[in-house]
Amino acid sequence: MKPLFVLLFALFGISLFAQTLSRDQLRLHFLQASERKTALDSFLSKLENIDKKTPAEECYFGICNGICCQYDESNWSKFKHVVKAKNALNSAVEKDSKDPELRFMRFMLEHFLPSFLGFNKHIDEDIKVIFSNPNFIDDNLALKKKVIEFMIWTKRCSPEQTKILEAKMKEITKKLEATGKKS
Numbered sequence: 001m002k003p004l005f006v007l008l009f010a011l012f013g014i015s016l017f018a019q020t021l022s023r024d025q026l027r028l029h030f031l032q033a034s035e036r037k038t039a040l041d042s043f044l045s046k047l048e049n050i051d052k053k054t055p056a057e058e059c060y061f062g063i064c065n066g067i068c069c070q071y072d073e074s075n076w077s078k079f080k081h082v083v084k085a086k087n088a089l090n091s092a093v094e095k096d097s098k099d100p101e102l103r104f105m106r107f108m109l110e111h112f113l114p115s116f117l118g119f120n121k122h123i124d125e126d127i128k129v130i131f132s133n134p135n136f137i138d139d140n141l142a143l144k145k146k147v148i149e150f151m152i153w154t155k156r157c158s159p160e161q162t163k164i165l166e167a168k169m170k171e172i173t174k175k176l177e178a179t180g181k182k183s
Contacts, residue, residue: 020050023101026060027143032065037071040064055096059105062088066109085109086119093122100136104130105145111154123156131161134168145172 021029033040047053047061066085069078089106096102103126110120130136130151137144148165151157157165 014130020054021046021057022055026056027140030060030063035069040067044068055092055099055102058088058095059092059102062086062092063105066112068073082113082117082119096130100130100133104136108150111156127157127161131164141172141176145169148172
């Protein structure tokens, strides 16, 4: 009887601690969280319950805390979420500094932060990493198009970088039209 109990505990224990989410799952949950507060709360809860987060999970945890600011009414609550977001994003980037997706998430948060807070000092560095990885998110063209649209919209890129993004946007748009997918 005791070996059966140990086996059951081992099986259920492994499933409890092996809660890692794939990049596709993280992206899907994040897109939903950016549209609905209930989805944001649910995703944050999932991420909070992961004991040892991967850098990607930690990054998405951070950006979701940044999104919480839009639902906060007091400036103090907003500030606490921003600090939590920055700490998680910086920690994730420290653990995997070459991952352009993590860099993009931090870039996205820092773009929206007022400069007087002093929390948006990594923008140029993050843009360099993103541009040094041109195949970033090639596995999801619709998402890549959104990323490029955002980067162009921010007006944070140099004129040369913007031209590269616009050319890539045309290429992606043609591919999406050829496959019949809408963006």
